Structures are given as structure tokens and as C-alpha cells.
Amino acid sequence: MTADTNDMVRKALSDALPIIFGYIPMGAAYGILARQSGMELFPTILMSLIVFAGASQFIAVGLLAAGATGVEVVLATFFINLRHTLMSASLAPFFSSAPRSSIPFVAWGITDETYAISIGGYAGGDVDYRYSLALHYTAYASWVSGTLLGAGAGSIVPAVLQSSLEFALYSMFVGLLVLQVSKRLHLVVALISAALSVLFSFFMGGTWFVISASIIGATVGLVLDGRPRAGEKSGRGEK
Secondary structure: OOHHHHHHHHHHHHHOHHHHHHHHHHHHHHHHHHHHOOOOHHHHHHHHHHOOOHHHHHHHHHHHHOOOOHHHHHHHHHHHOOHHHHHHHHHHHHHOOOOHHHHHHHHHOOOHHHHHHHHHHHHOOOOOHHHHHHHHHHHHHHHHHHHHHHHHHOOOOOHHHHHHOHHHHHHHHHHHHHHHOOOHHHHHHHHHHHHHHHHHOOOOOOOHHHHHHHHHHHHHHHHHHHOOOOOOOOOOOOO
């Protein structure tokens, strides 16, 4: 290991501390809720090992517990994780000189938290793929460790505490929503999606009302975001 690599790893471990403190308890909450919903120990742990997507895992557990079909679970988690495509696209220019063999491993470890912590370092040229690998897999180890703790303790956690953890899913998504609303358009899309979800729930079965509302809300946001804003030139026939 070169000195530069050591520096990258040390910085990654230091930057990962907030993620560790968040992922271990949240992973434990997922493990407990998964076991509470009826999942066996092995599938509960395996989902964290091969999926590594907190929001999607919580959603999948909730949908499966509610009797959703496999298609509904796949579609719901697919749309939830589409945001990672945009994150990866914004990071791609910073990895043009990285070994191609490292790219799939870096991309697989991108989460909301690792992206938020590392994007400034990439833009400033302070970190590279070695930092990414150390950061991402430290976060991964934290999430899996939390899952192991929660899944193992699920059977001995008092029923009162297990019931209170049902709010973990809702509070997490409220928190994610608040963090994502940085301008008026985001708030408009969130409100439209929520209103449509409530409306569709009266005549759509399963979880299709959530999926449909999400697709329409995202489409409306895309259309509104592409419209010229006040004071901007449309670019048509103007120089």
C-alpha cells in the first residue's frame, strides 16, 4: 500500500463515521422489522448482503408483509432506486482515469449518504476511487452489521419496542423527503404525488396507487423543470 493510498483510506474511515453511527441502528431496525414481518433469518441477512439499499429494503419488507406480489415489490424498489442513476452520472466524470475494473465496485456502493459525503471531495480533486472503495465498503459493513444485530435480536426484543419500530420506516422517508426538498419544484412534486396517491388508493389495489402516483409526479416534475423560468430566454430565434 502506498502512502497516498493510506491517506485515502484514513480519510475515508474518518468521513465514514457519521454513516456508521446512522447505518448500524437503522440496519438493526430493518433486521428487527424484517423478522417481525415474518421473514426468516437467512433471507433477512441476505437482502442486506446483496441489495444494500436501506429505503428499498424497508419498502420491500413492508410490501411483502402486506401481501404484495413480486412484480409490485420489484417495480416499487426500481423506481425508488432510479435516483442512483443520476448520482452515478454526476460522478462519472471524476472516474475517467480510475481503473475500469474498480468502476463496478465503486458504483455498487453508492448510497445517498456516501454520495452526499464524498461529492465535495471529488469536485475538489481531493479523493479518488481508492477513497470511494474504502468509504463505500465501510458503509456496507456497517449496514450489514446492523442487520445482523437486529435480525439476531428480533426474537428477544420486547413487543412494545418492536411495535414502535414500525414508525422507523415512515420517519425515515419523511426525513429523506425533507432533505430532498431544496426548492419549490420539489415541494410541488411531493404534494402532487401525495395527493394522487391518496386519490388512487380508492380504486387501485395492492401498492399500484403508490407506483402510479410516483410515476405521474416525477413526470410532472420533469415537465415543469424543463419550462423556461421567468427572466430566461427560450433560446428559440433569440441570440
